[in-house]
Amino acid sequence: MSKFLVQPIPMPAVYKSSQAWLHRFAILTAIFTFALLFIGGLVTSHQAGLSVPDWPTSYGWNMFTFPTKDWIGGIFFEHTHRLFASLIGLMIMVQAFAWQFNFRGWWRRALWTLLAIGALYLVVEFFQLCLEAAAIQTTAAPLMLTSLFLALSIAVLAFVVLFIVYGNRNELPANRLVSKLSWFTLLGVVIQGTLGGLTVKYYLPPAVSTAHAGLGQAVFCLTLVIAMVTNHKWNDGIVKRIEKSKIGLRVLTLATVVVIFIQLLLGAVMRHTFSGLAIPSWPLAPNGSLIPDFTSFGVAINFAHRTWALVVMLMMFITARSIFRWFPREKSLIVPMMLGMFLLGIQIMLGAITIWSKKAVTPTTLHVSCGAAILGTMVYIMIKSRHLLASKTAHASQVTHRSHALDKNLASVITE
Amino acid sequence: MSKYLITILAATGVVVFAGCSKHEDGATIAGTVTLSGPCPSNAACSGMIDAGCGHCSAASEHWIAPGGKVANALIYIKDGLGNTVYPAPDDPLVLDQRGCEYYPHVAGLMLGQTLKILNSDPTLHNVRLTSADAAEDFNKLFTQGMPPMEEAFTTTGIKAINCDVHQWMNCYVGVFSNPFFSVSDSTGHYEIRGLPPGNYTLELWHESSSGAENPIIETRKISVAGNAKNTVDFSIAAR
Numbered sequence: 001m002s003k004f005l006v007q008p009i010p011m012p013a014v015y016k017s018s019q020a021w022l023h024r025f026a027i028l029t030a031i032f033t034f035a036l037l038f039i040g041g042l043v044t045s046h047q048a049g050l051s052v053p054d055w056p057t058s059y060g061w062n063m064f065t066f067p068t069k070d071w072i073g074g075i076f077f078e079h080t081h082r083l084f085a086s087l088i089g090l091m092i093m094v095q096a097f098a099w100q101f102n103f104r105g106w107w108r109r110a111l112w113t114l115l116a117i118g119a120l121y122l123v124v125e126f127f128q129l130c131l132e133a134a135a136i137q138t139t140a141a142p143l144m145l146t147s148l149f150l151a152l153s154i155a156v157l158a159f160v161v162l163f164i165v166y167g168n169r170n171e172l173p174a175n176r177l178v179s180k181l182s183w184f185t186l187l188g189v190v191i192q193g194t195l196g197g198l199t200v201k202y203y204l205p206p207a208v209s210t211a212h213a214g215l216g217q218a219v220f221c222l223t224l225v226i227a228m229v230t231n232h233k234w235n236d237g238i239v240k241r242i243e244k245s246k247i248g249l250r251v252l253t254l255a256t257v258v259v260i261f262i263q264l265l266l267g268a269v270m271r272h273t274f275s276g277l278a279i280p281s282w283p284l285a286p287n288g289s290l291i292p293d294f295t296s297f298g299v300a301i302n303f304a305h306r307t308w309a310l311v312v313m314l315m316m317f318i319t320a321r322s323i324f325r326w327f328p329r330e331k332s333l334i335v336p337m338m339l340g341m342f343l344l345g346i347q348i349m350l351g352a353i354t355i356w357s358k359k360a361v362t363p364t365t366l367h368v369s370c371g372a373a374i375l376g377t378m379v380y381i382m383i384k385s386r387h388l389l390a391s392k393t394a395h396a397s398q399v400t401h402r403s404h405a406l407d408k409n410l411a412s413v414i415t416e
Numbered sequence: 417m418s419k420y421l422i423t424i425l426a427a428t429g430v431v432v433f434a435g436c437s438k439h440e441d442g443a444t445i446a447g448t449v450t451l452s453g454p455c456p457s458n459a460a461c462s463g464m465i466d467a468g469c470g471h472c473s474a475a476s477e478h479w480i481a482p483g484g485k486v487a488n489a490l491i492y493i494k495d496g497l498g499n500t501v502y503p504a505p506d507d508p509l510v511l512d513q514r515g516c517e518y519y520p521h522v523a524g525l526m527l528g529q530t531l532k533i534l535n536s537d538p539t540l541h542n543v544r545l546t547s548a549d550a551a552e553d554f555n556k557l558f559t560q561g562m563p564p565m566e567e568a569f570t571t572t573g574i575k576a577i578n579c580d581v582h583q584w585m586n587c588y589v590g591v592f593s594n595p596f597f598s599v600s601d602s603t604g605h606y607e608i609r610g611l612p613p614g615n616y617t618l619e620l621w622h623e624s625s626s627g628a629e630n631p632i633i634e635t636r637k638i639s640v641a642g643n644a645k646n647t648v649d650f651s652i653a654a655r
Contacts, residue, residue: 059557073582074583075581
């Protein structure tokens with residue numbers, strides 16, 4: 001056994017089958033939150049953020065009854081973004097409830113019943129929209145999306161009903177951390193929705209739009225973490241190891257996540273101040289140099305985004321080197337790190353193509369999504385490393401504690 | 417007899433001449449706006465094409481006229497008029513949304529004059545106005561069958577109007593405190609009439625291919641006297 005190993009962490013309560021379903025639901029939520037980031041990116045790429053001037057209604061209609069025949073032009077992207085966001089919000093609400101509330105007591109039953117009614121309402125509305133989209137027979141996109149929304153809302157309704165009928169009636173979920181994370185995510189979603197409404201009402205002020213973009217990424221990371229820690233194998237066979245490297249992997253991955261998040265915010269500021277082509281060439285600026293002439297704020301923020309990308313690359317290389325050197329057999333770290341490096345290469349190419357294509361919609365939106373994927377990958381590695389590793393300080397204090405206990409035992413033996 | 421005839425004819429000539437002078441009071445500034453350099457490449461249309469529109473237009477279709485002439489350039493007197501107050505006309509400026517385009521694409525109106533917006537399309541639009549004065553900005557629904565929208569402005573300047581449902585759909589409205597402005601037509605020709613004698617700054621505004629964020633602006637100093645016709649040509653480079 002490796003001399004790095006410390007005491008194994010105690011196992012939590014036995015994972016119940018209903019919690020396995022909660023884990024699957026959490027994975028679904030994380031996947032669709034990522035898809036929502038892509039759809040949100042499409043809204044900005046198509047400059048459709050103001051194509052639905054009112055909120056929370058859509059052209060005076062209840063959002064869930066706005067006719068599919070009017071899902072045209074920019075409205076298609078903005079309106080479907082709102083619908084999808086509402087659905088994801090419901091999923092996160094269900095998740096928070098499931099980890100917090102069992103079915104005991106009248107008020108908990110009332111809450112779950114309300115949730116079921118909400119899910120049923122969405123199923124009915126999406127079913128009607130689906131029929132309407134099938135009847136108008138124009139482009140396939142509205143029919144595909146309404147079908148997806150219908151399928152997802154049915155899955156949520158089924159989950160809620162099954163939880164009510166078969167769920168854990170007698171005991172609260174074993175993991176209080178997940179419960180808190182879920183409520184935190186729900187709060188994030190509520191704030192995110194409010195920011196989305198405010199940015200439309202006030203004609204896309206850059207600060208609000210940037211906050212909306214950044215918070216969306218953060219909420220995605222939270223859903224990812226919930227999906228990770230709700231895995232019933234999360235604590236199986238875990239024996240913590242101490243950090244061997246000078247700068248621990250836990251600190252390194254945290255720093256990398258922060259650096260990537262800063263890059264995403266710089267990108268969001270750039271997009272929402274229409275500065276994406278402030279330096280219209282890549283890799284050199286129009287003056288033939290790597291450093292452009294700083295004639296405006298747009299040029300400065302664009303240059304900052306390009307330069308910070310180098311910092312992101314450096315941090316990811318250092319993290320990868322640390323993982324490959326100190327944990328060459330730890331697949332749970334190696335595989336996502338390799339994925340992260342692959343995505344980094346793709347991201348650089350997409351950034352270049354975005355400039356060369358003069359911000360064509362597809363590469364620009366994929367560039368946004370790839371950034372989110374890189375962030376998610378590094379968050380995964382960060383959480384995993386914290387789960388697998390103990391700091392040298394923690395190990396030293398455990399060793400000291402054991403030696404004190406040993407001394408006491410020895411003293412008592414001698415006395416006897 | 418012939419003396420009387422000559423007198424009558426001369427008097428008629430004077431009257432006619434006087435009448436003509438009244439209609440042509442003030443100087444005229446006219447000219448042509450031409451394109452220097454190569455034509456810009458057309459930006460590709462993006463987004464879903466609405467069946468109610470059937471097409472989308474590239475940015476340069478709005479201003480590149482045949483023969484290298486530039487249409488939809490707004491030329492106006494920037495300063496030199498002093499504090500003279502000019503009454504706004506009662507007739508509104510009509511802006512129509514037709515075939516998912518704004519007609520006219522560029523127009524001028526006076527402070528106090530009403531802008532009347534119609535929707536002649538079988539589809540919905542949103543009408544979003546962006547101005548240098550953020551308090552004037554608005555974003556309103558305009559569905560099919562709605563009555564005309566009437567707006568009035570409180571500040572001068574070039575205002576951009578966009579439809580975000582159809583991303584190519586935009587137009588520009590110049591709001592001025594005087595009636596001395598003109599928009600170049602499809603032959604690149606513009607004309608400003610009735611200008612009092614004086615020294616003026618004549619300015620040209622053009623959206624170019626970059627849009628209102630980076631317009632082309634050119635300025636000329638000009639002195640006009642009496643009822644003279646002055647020619648001021650502009651040559652602008654595409655960007």
